[in-house]
Amino acid sequence: DTGVSQDPRHKITKRGQNVTFRCDPISEHNRLYWYRQTLGQGPEFLTYFQNEAQLEKSRLLSDRFSAERPKGSFSTLEIQRTEQGDSAMYLCASSLLYGTVKSSGNTIYFGEGSWLTVV
């Protein structure tokens, strides 16, 4: 499978602990996105990278959250001092920067997500 891969798929952690998720995008995709999804809701945008540069962060991304993409390939999302409200699915996605409007060149492809449960 050469799609977006995420690790771990499931994580249970105690409140106050730090957790880190990894995302490997589709090869050569220069844009990488993080979304969060809670039960009964659609995915909500958190942040995105173009190559190694983090270009936008949502207000949902509190100071406890940090994302990196050091070499413009894989990315990590770290949550420090987790709270029960952080329990959610964390989705990673990737796309090419360029593509014609009518082509699928800039289609956003999603990973299977990382489930976080904070107890």
Place this chain on the structure above:
Amino acid sequence: AQRVTQPEKLLSVFKGAPVELKCNYSYSGSPELFWYVQYSRQRLQLLLRHISRESIKGFTADLNKGETSFHLKKPFAQEEDSAMYYCARKAAGNKLTFGGGTRVLVKP
């Protein structure tokens, strides 16, 4: 802020019946809209985009700027269409704003 609204959380239809999933968006310029689908135990994947004006798996969606809607339709639902469907709108930076999703259950 751009919003995407899917008023129905659950749609239950019989096989062979028509199905229509509603999607409304907040007006702002020229929207680029999508439908994503998530089958059981699979990842979220693109179903169709309005700009392509295509039919995928028998589904079509028409952008109605007057009503700010992008409803998804299929004339004859199949059991394999049972899934979660999300309407989404592209924002700056190629990121997506999603609706809350509609679960479709097609009964035999």
